[in-house]
Amino acid sequence: MASSIDVPREQWATRLGFILAAVGSAVGLGNIWRFPFQVGQEGGGAFLLIYLLFIVLIGFPAMLVEFVVGRRTERNPVGALRALGGDIWKYVGGIFIVTGFVILSYYSVVAGWTLRYFIVGLQDGYVADVEGAEGQFVDLATGLDAIVFHAIFMAAVVIIVAFGIRQGIELAVKVMVPTIIVITVGMAAYAFTLEGASDAYAYYLSPDLGVIAAEWQSILPAAAGQAFFTLSLGMGVMITYASYLGEDRNLAEDGAIIIGLDTLIAFITGLIVFPILFTAGVAPGDPGAGAIFVTLAAAFADITLGWLLGAIFFATVAIAALSSAISIMEVVVSYLIDEHDVDRTRATVLIGLSLFVLGIPSAIDLVLLDLFDGFADQILLVLGGLLLAIFVGWIAVDFGVDELRKGIGDLGSYGDAWIWLVRIPVVITLIVALVLGILGYLEFLTGTEEGQFRWWIEETF
Numbered sequence: 001m002a003s004s005i006d007v008p009r010e011q012w013a014t015r016l017g018f019i020l021a022a023v024g025s026a027v028g029l030g031n032i033w034r035f036p037f038q039v040g041q042e043g044g045g046a047f048l049l050i051y052l053l054f055i056v057l058i059g060f061p062a063m064l065v066e067f068v069v070g071r072r073t074e075r076n077p078v079g080a081l082r083a084l085g086g087d088i089w090k091y092v093g094g095i096f097i098v099t100g101f102v103i104l105s106y107y108s109v110v111a112g113w114t115l116r117y118f119i120v121g122l123q124d125g126y127v128a129d130v131e132g133a134e135g136q137f138v139d140l141a142t143g144l145d146a147i148v149f150h151a152i153f154m155a156a157v158v159i160i161v162a163f164g165i166r167q168g169i170e171l172a173v174k175v176m177v178p179t180i181i182v183i184t185v186g187m188a189a190y191a192f193t194l195e196g197a198s199d200a201y202a203y204y205l206s207p208d209l210g211v212i213a214a215e216w217q218s219i220l221p222a223a224a225g226q227a228f229f230t231l232s233l234g235m236g237v238m239i240t241y242a243s244y245l246g247e248d249r250n251l252a253e254d255g256a257i258i259i260g261l262d263t264l265i266a267f268i269t270g271l272i273v274f275p276i277l278f279t280a281g282v283a284p285g286d287p288g289a290g291a292i293f294v295t296l297a298a299a300f301a302d303i304t305l306g307w308l309l310g311a312i313f314f315a316t317v318a319i320a321a322l323s324s325a326i327s328i329m330e331v332v333v334s335y336l337i338d339e340h341d342v343d344r345t346r347a348t349v350l351i352g353l354s355l356f357v358l359g360i361p362s363a364i365d366l367v368l369l370d371l372f373d374g375f376a377d378q379i380l381l382v383l384g385g386l387l388l389a390i391f392v393g394w395i396a397v398d399f400g401v402d403e404l405r406k407g408i409g410d411l412g413s414y415g416d417a418w419i420w421l422v423r424i425p426v427v428i429t430l431i432v433a434l435v436l437g438i439l440g441y442l443e444f445l446t447g448t449e450e451g452q453f454r455w456w457i458e459e460t461f
Contacts, residue, residue, distance in 0.1 A: 010165040011244050017170035018245060019257055021327065024173040025237050026262035027180055028324025030230035032317045033110060035266045036273040037292050038226050040284035042219045045207035048270070050219050054227040055263050058429055060255060061421040062233050062385055065392045067251045068403040070242030076334040077236035080243070081388075084396050092387045096236030099380040100331045101351075103235060105358035106372045107328070108157070111321035112149030112363070113293060114314045116140050121311030126301035130282060133298035138366075141293065146363035151356055153318075157325045158352035161333055162345045165244055169326050176323045181265065183316045187309070188271040194303070196278030203284070204274045217436055224433035225377040230266055231259065232324065234381035234388075236331040243334070250407040272313070279303060329355070374444055378437030386430040393422035 012018040039047050073080035078093035085092075120126065120140070127133045140146070160168045191197060212219060228234045242251070273296060277284045280299035300310035329351060336347040362369035392400045400422075401415040 011246060013166045013170055015249065015254070017166075017174065018241065018249070019254055020173040020177045021169055022232075022238065022241055022254070022258045023261045024177045024180075024320075024323030025232040025241070025327030026230055026258060026324070027177065027265045028107075028230075028232075028320045030226070030232075030324070031262065031266040032269050032320055033114075033292055034226060034229060035269055036284070038222055039204065039270060039274075042222050043208060043211040043215060044203045044284070045205055046209070046211040046215070047219055047223060048204065048267075049207040050212065050223040051226055052263070054223050054429075055231070055259060057421070058224070058426050059227045059231050059233065060259055061418055061426055062228075062389060063231060063238055063255045063259065064251060064404060064418060065388055065400070065422060065426075066233060066236075066238035067242040067245075067255060068400045069388070069392065070239035071245045071247070071249075071251070071406075072399055072403045074243045076243065076331065076338045077239045078335055079338050080239055081391070084399065085391060089391065092384070092391070093236070095380065095384045095387070096234070096239065097332055097335050099376055099384055100235040100237070100328045101355065101358070102372055102380065103376045104325060104328045104332075105355050106362040106369050107321070107325060108154045108355060109146060109150045109359050109362045109369060111153045111318060111325060112146060112151075113141050114318040114321060115149050115153060116145065117293060117297065117314040118311050118318060120297075121300070121307045121314060125307045126297040126310055128298060128301035130294060130298045133301070134294045136297065137294045142364060142366060147360060150359050150363050153322070153325070154352050154356045154359070156322060157329050158348050160322075160326050161329045162348040164344060165330075169330065172326065173323055176319050180316060180320050180323070181261075183312065184265055184268050184272065187313065187316075188268045190309070191272045191275040194275045194279040196280070197275040200274035200278040201271075203278070204270050218440070221378055221382075221433045221436040221440060224382060224429065225437065228381040228385055229377055231262060232327060234383075234385040235328060236384075237327045240331045240334050241327065247406045251404055252408060276300070276303065276309075370444070374441050378441055379434065382430055382434045382437055386427065386434060389422050389426045389430060393419055393427060 012021070039051075041047075069077075069080050069084065073083045075083060076093070077096035078090050081093040082090035117126075117140070120136075127136045160172050162168065163171075232238060245251075273292070274284060276299045277295055280302040282295045282299045282302075284295065296313070297310065300306035300313075303309070329348070332351050333344065333347045336342040336351070337344055342350075362372055397419060401411065401419060404415060404418065405411050
């Protein structure tokens with residue numbers, strides 16, 4: 001087995017390429033698929049406020065943690081943590097690999113839905129009433145149809161990643177990310193003209209502190225998981241992408257730009273989705289992975305030129321999903337290349353086939369997709385981020401500040417401030433979020449209400 005030291009690594013051709021790749025990773029289904037239904041489930045503006053606080057106080061310092069680990073070692077998560085902390089820490093790196101693998105398996109299924117809904121908008125159109133839209137969703141999101149579009153999407157990911165960093169990922173994101181930004185801004189401007197826009201903005205932009213006080217046990221882990229999911233933290237993406245960086249890059253500046261653009265697009269997505277829902281009289285708080293497809297499709301069917309608007313929207317989601325999926329696959333592919341000396345093309349095809357197979361259960365039954373999503377989002381992502389924060393904040397402290405200094409110069413007191421942010425607020429918040437996430441997931445597994453896993457087991461078997 002070849003050591004990762006012996007394997008020459010590509011680097012990003014330009015700074016813009018790295019920033020767009022990282023933004024593309026962050027701006028995906030987490031922003032456009034998960035974010036609106038998380039906001040709807042968790043109290044509208046109340047969730048938005050906590051989410052934004054998490055992004056600034058937890059997401060930014062946590063992203064710098066992944067950046068310094070990746071650039072310092074120039075390795076994948078497993079090799080990076082082994083190089084810095086010894087063999088025991090390679091298993092923490094393994095958590096990142098497993099997390100990315102699990103997420104991408106069902107992520108590809110959901111991305112396949114966006115392709116299918118794009119075609120539906122151009123052909124048959126969407127069903128106007130929510131009950132009918134739900135039936136349409138179940139027909140399209142499960143079974144052979146879902147498996148076929150899961151395969152199509154995964155094939156696209158494999159092709160891009162197989163071409164490597166410069167010729168594959170960097171070239172792709174330079175087209176995809178600007179396209180996403182232009183379309184979302186244009187759709188938000190259109191949504192502003194809808195009659196339900198004012199009510200939607202009041203719901204979305206006015207946090208109810210009473211809701212936060214009453215529902216914090218649900219909002220806190222949901223906001224933490226969403227922040228990590230949407231920023232591609234906790235799955236090794238930023239470690240891997242930073243491993244292709246030169247030492248002259250200002251990690252803090254790049255991180256701020258990446259987080260700013262990602263959060264802006266998530267925020268704009270809310271300005272698109274909620275006016276459409278409120279105009280059509282559709283409730284925004286329906287739970288579950290398919291919520292946005294059911295509620296938005298019904299809303300599109302009920303407004304002028306909704307079929308066209310829906311087709312554009314779901315095409316944008318598909319592009320965003322692709323930009324994220326290539327980053328997640330790169331984590332697993334880089335592991336095989338670095339640690340096992342596997343050729344990039346062979347590694348990419350092998351991983352793509354494995355992910356396709358693992359994703360089939362999620363394409364057959366939506367409860368299984370919720371099972372994977374809850375485990376990855378509320379447990380694995382937060383656990384990986386927590387262990388890495390403990391490592392950089394409390395165990396291997398010196399290298400982090402030293403690495404962050406490269407490309408910046410004298411940090412003054414900012415270096416110490418960053419470390420203490422990682423040590424205290426980040427670690428404590430992630431511990432609380434992890435405990436609440438585990439409790440919530442256990443409730444999902446053992447609960448008896450319809451839609452929960454135990455109920456599904458009893459009804460199925």
